[in-house]
Amino acid sequence: MPAKKYFKIPALIICDLFICAFATLFSALIIFEFNFPNSFSYLSVKTGYLLIWPTILIFNLIFDCYSNLWRRSGLLDLLRLVGSNFCAAVLWGALKLLDITKFSGSLILLIFILNFMLSAFARLLPRFLQILSRRSVTRANANRTVIVGSGETGTYLAQYFLTNPEKGYLPVAFTDNDPQLKNALICGIKVAGKDDQLPAIIEKYDVHTVLVALPSANREYLRSIYKLVRNTDAALKIYSGVQDYTDPISEHAGANLRSLRIEDLLGRDPVKMKNGEAKSMISDATVLITGGAGSIGSELCRQILAAGARQLIVYDFNENGLFYIGNELTARFGKTRFVTVLGSIRDKNRLKAVFNEYKPQLVFHAAAHKHVPMMEINPLEAVKNNVFGTRNVLAQCIESGVKKCVLISSDKAVNPSNVMGATKRIAELLFMDFNRQNKTEFCAVRFGNVLGSEGSVVPFFAKQIENGGPVTVTDPDITRYFMTIPEAVTLVLQAGALAKGGEIFVLDMGEPVKIKDLAEDMIRLAGLVPGRDIKIKYIGLRPGEKMFEELSMSAETADTTSHEKIFVLRDNDLNPSGLRILLEKLGEAIKSEDPGAAEREIFNFLPTNYRKQ
Numbered sequence: 001m002p003a004k005k006y007f008k009i010p011a012l013i014i015c016d017l018f019i020c021a022f023a024t025l026f027s028a029l030i031i032f033e034f035n036f037p038n039s040f041s042y043l044s045v046k047t048g049y050l051l052i053w054p055t056i057l058i059f060n061l062i063f064d065c066y067s068n069l070w071r072r073s074g075l076l077d078l079l080r081l082v083g084s085n086f087c088a089a090v091l092w093g094a095l096k097l098l099d100i101t102k103f104s105g106s107l108i109l110l111i112f113i114l115n116f117m118l119s120a121f122a123r124l125l126p127r128f129l130q131i132l133s134r135r136s137v138t139r140a141n142a143n144r145t146v147i148v149g150s151g152e153t154g155t156y157l158a159q160y161f162l163t164n165p166e167k168g169y170l171p172v173a174f175t176d177n178d179p180q181l182k183n184a185l186i187c188g189i190k191v192a193g194k195d196d197q198l199p200a201i202i203e204k205y206d207v208h209t210v211l212v213a214l215p216s217a218n219r220e221y222l223r224s225i226y227k228l229v230r231n232t233d234a235a236l237k238i239y240s241g242v243q244d245y246t247d248p249i250s251e252h253a254g255a256n257l258r259s260l261r262i263e264d265l266l267g268r269d270p271v272k273m274k275n276g277e278a279k280s281m282i283s284d285a286t287v288l289i290t291g292g293a294g295s296i297g298s299e300l301c302r303q304i305l306a307a308g309a310r311q312l313i314v315y316d317f318n319e320n321g322l323f324y325i326g327n328e329l330t331a332r333f334g335k336t337r338f339v340t341v342l343g344s345i346r347d348k349n350r351l352k353a354v355f356n357e358y359k360p361q362l363v364f365h366a367a368a369h370k371h372v373p374m375m376e377i378n379p380l381e382a383v384k385n386n387v388f389g390t391r392n393v394l395a396q397c398i399e400s401g402v403k404k405c406v407l408i409s410s411d412k413a414v415n416p417s418n419v420m421g422a423t424k425r426i427a428e429l430l431f432m433d434f435n436r437q438n439k440t441e442f443c444a445v446r447f448g449n450v451l452g453s454e455g456s457v458v459p460f461f462a463k464q465i466e467n468g469g470p471v472t473v474t475d476p477d478i479t480r481y482f483m484t485i486p487e488a489v490t491l492v493l494q495a496g497a498l499a500k501g502g503e504i505f506v507l508d509m510g511e512p513v514k515i516k517d518l519a520e521d522m523i524r525l526a527g528l529v530p531g532r533d534i535k536i537k538y539i540g541l542r543p544g545e546k547m548f549e550e551l552s553m554s555a556e557t558a559d560t561t562s563h564e565k566i567f568v569l570r571d572n573d574l575n576p577s578g579l580r581i582l583l584e585k586l587g588e589a590i591k592s593e594d595p596g597a598a599e600r601e602i603f604n605f606l607p608t609n610y611r612k613q
Helices: 009-031 036-045 047-062 075-097 105-136 152-163 195-204 219-229 276-282 295-306 319-333 348-358 372-377 379-400 419-437 457-466 485-498 515-525 576-591 595-605
Strands: 143-148 169-175 189-193 209-212 235-239 257-259 286-290 311-316 338-342 362-365 404-408 441-446 449-451 471-473 482-484 504-507 536-538 556-560 566-571
Touching (some): 009 047, 152 169, 189 195, 195 219, 286 348, 295 319, 311 319, 362 485, 379 404, 404 419, 404 485, 419 595, 441 485, 457 515, 485 504, 485 566, 576 595
Parallel strands (some): 143 169, 143 209, 286 311, 311 338, 449 482
Antiparallel strands (some): 235 257, 504 566, 556 566
């Protein structure tokens, strides 16, 4: 309890003393039918009634009735008062039965009933006055709010904002899909209708904010609410906190309100993995991550350290990225369990030195050039990094006796129409080839676009919106699969735990998302109107870009795993001798600085249906 509250306890005790004195005197008046002489003469003879007052105070202290501010009193405080008065009444009843006190039983019972009622009223009065004070919030300044969901969470938020008008939210209506609650009053606020009536309710009550008070709401539900609200002028907020409802007015309620995020609008709920197997694999292991400063790599660092890795080696060629992830990991996990190492996967000697020094047991290979248009312009760099850099990592894993190595692949490796996707496909084939002939278990994980990753469409659109537009979309019908960074990394870890060697794992990612819809949603989430405040400009497909991506190929057969959302692909496309010949020709193209030759060799090697369009 803060020290300043101790100064208020004497005042609260004095208040309770007055209440107890009044309850005693008034009870005597009731018993003697307001015969003042008989009442006071009775009490003056039975002077032991004065002992009732300290008895009640002692039990109030025992039941901690003074720990909370009275203006914050709630159900728990009333229960404490019930316990205190009940125990005091039992004590005085026992004294009556033992003939220690001469008070009548009816007087004792009446005193404690009246004392409880008056004490409860005194504690609830400040809250009642605070609720009335909301009327002082002017209509011009009030953020008029409709709360979606009138259950425990919605009631809690209504109470909080009504008693804390300075927080800026004024609840004016509820929505609830329970037809029995229509027109019911909760905290003095009307349940105005069902969720699907939100547009009309927003207009009728001049609503500025729609607050979803359902912390367990899934993405499908949030998207349905968003569709109802997006064409209105109301902002959409979500309450994501979990509070102790016995003390419903929490200082942190406002902090648990957040705006809708673009990931909330994906067409499916986040995939949740069982992490027991992954933790067993990682716990007390030495783990190396190539590309550890990137979006996927840095999240791998966080989750692997959280899972109990003995030591983590963060390997990356990005000096600034290493600096930032190193600072973050130090703040969260301390300095003792990880090391940042600057180096390139193209450098065999550097890789060899790092592997020999730290002796990793698990390797996650996330280092790659991934930007499609950039690799179309610089195909040799894609080959150097994504193909030969990957081969360097695989060879070093075998030489160092690494137990397991997991490749971070891409849906662009499926029937690739661009250099980046083709080099990632070759990286997958290298993993399968190395797995075929060595003890190290090699596997790949293939997924779609990752929301918020560096250089991806979401931060790109966000920057365009910040600059006032236009937002550039290649084609109105182009679609992509999306997942969040934590989802992607959890999949990688789970796949690593399931792998026996030679697999390509894919995630059931739901339905693909139209990039046009994504752009419009992001503009609306920024509080703007697509087409009016921010224009959308269609610029046509970029070199090597496809209208839609796939997660598997015709040559691959999909099998289920122990997780219903993860599938394993068995690839029948491996041509070991052809792969070795391809690497020799690509090496020659690099030596002669001939990007055209490299592209020809890549797409001549891949089956006809892979050919660049």
